[in-house]
């Protein structure tokens with residue numbers, strides 16, 4: 078039985094992530110495409126030795142989307158980000174990522190995560206605040222549903238310390 082080290086996100090490859098001897102990481106096929114952009118020719122070698130591809134289940138993706146809607150991270154997460162979170166959740170593996178929204182969603186869901194350059198210290202929930210009428214909305218749109226002014230994302234409350 079293979080023992081997996083974690084799930085790797087391309088954001089950590091930008092930060093100089095290198096797999097250690099004997100480690101085995103999982104990523105999704107979309108995650109690997111992003112890794113390939115950063116690692117270039119080295120990606121193919123890593124794919125044979127250190128990185129393996131596994132796709133997340135639909136159920137796990139749905140659970141990540143529901144959690145990210147709650148924290149407000151949903152508009153900051155790409156489908157690739159969501160897939161990697163779902164894979165880490167489904168496989169019960171640590172997620173290696175520098176992406177704050179991925180860290181925030183992972184923490185909120187109880188997924189273990191690690192950032193090479195530290196990471197978030199608190200879990201935040203986000204809302205959009207209207208620059209016109211000052212209304213607060215849970216929406217991925219950048220336009221106020223009431224007055225049509227621009228919406229700005231604000232962290233509205235600290236959920237809990239990590």
Ligand SMILES: [Zn+2]
Pocket residue numbers: 207208209210211212221222223224225226
């Ligand atoms: Zn408004």
